Amino acid sequence: MILDCSDQNTAWSTVCKILNTDKTTLTLLLKPLNPYQHHTYKPEEYIYKKICDALGSSRSEIKAMWFHGTRTNNIASFHTRGILPKSAIKKETELALISLSSGIERKGNNQFSMSIQGKQTPADEGPFAVLFKEVAIHAPGFNHSYIDVPEMIEDIAGTLLGENYDKLVMRYRSITKPYVVTFVGEAGQHELSLALWYLHSIADGDPPVEAADRANTCFNSNGITIDPLRIVRAELIDNV
Structure with missing residues (x-):
């Protein structure tokens, strides 16, 4: 069942x-x-x-069917590698974002620094998903929209560029598409x-x-x- x-x-x-x-x-x-x-x-x-x-x-x-929201330019990788925990994908994501950040100046502090410190636990490894597809798609209330931008992307962008993180996030969004897996x-x-x-x-x-x-x-x-x-x-x- x-x-x-x-x-x-x-x-x-x-x-x-x-x-x-x-x-x-x-x-x-x-x-x-x-x-x-x-x-x-x-x-x-x-x-x-x-x-x-x-x-x-x-x-x-x-x-149960579980719904994992994400944003990617390579959805085929999910069918070959599965959905990976954060530590397994972080370095690869960092390298991609460093390349994508070329020409953007770092400015100010990383507003996600405290949030990142609070996530350094095994419980934050994921992968995560939700029970209702409507939540994965629409992110109502206090839910984060992972199809708009995964939290890891914001965290890494903030570490790289401080207050200018949003410029890198916009670049990432422009080359990726939203999916529910x-x-x-x-x-x-x-x-x-x-x-x-x-x-x-x-x-x-x-x-x-x-x-x-x-x-x-x-x-x-x-x-x-x-x-x-x-x-x-x-x-x-x-x-x-």
């Missing part, structure tokens, strides 16, 4: 399959719920409990409960992007490469 939150249609169909129900039944169960008035549980926990009380717990082992990864009750929260919001009339932002969670591979065999597709995002 694979949970797929590419959009609301795939979320409805895969959640229903996992729970062995149909959209009409699940909608009727979700709509009366008010998960924000029950402080004993988090909203997703309350929704999951109520749905399982009605339908029974899913006994299926599940995985979808792969299959681990999931369980937590991800299923978040998908139900998303569907509850949809049934309540909330816009899909807002619902996805509310229920989103992240995948962290903790320094382990996402094998190319786990990659389902790499989609060019040309409408944002």
Whole structure:
């Protein structure tokens, strides 16, 4: 069983399959719920409990589609090398940006220096991804848009050029294209409960992007490469 939150249609169909129900039944169960008035549980926990009380717990082992936003001029490399952790790609990226920065003067301090210091941990190795494709594409709320510019690009540009980092970022953006790379990864009750929260919001009339932002969670591979065999597709995002 694979949970797929590419959009609301795939979320409805895969959640229903996992729970062995149909959209009409699940909608009727979700709509009366008010998960924000029950402080004993988090909203997703309350929704999951109520749905399982009605339908029974899913006994299926599940995985999920995860969505990795990026910007690159060589998407083919993802199909041969997979999605690499930061330490495996950093030196290569630095060399490319040094070459690309030719003619841009360094000015002032690196505004990302404190942020970079805080990232020097194994937990920041990634690769990272999100549960909802809408979040990867639209980066609502406080989410960073990795399809606009990966954080590593900003960090390296700031180290090289200080306040003029944005000039290098613009050069990088001009020679690259935005993609969402979808792969299959681990999931369980937590991800299923978040998908139900998303569907509850949809049934309540909330816009899909807002619902996805509310229920989103992240995948962290903790320094382990996402094998190319786990990659389902790499989609060019040309409408944002």
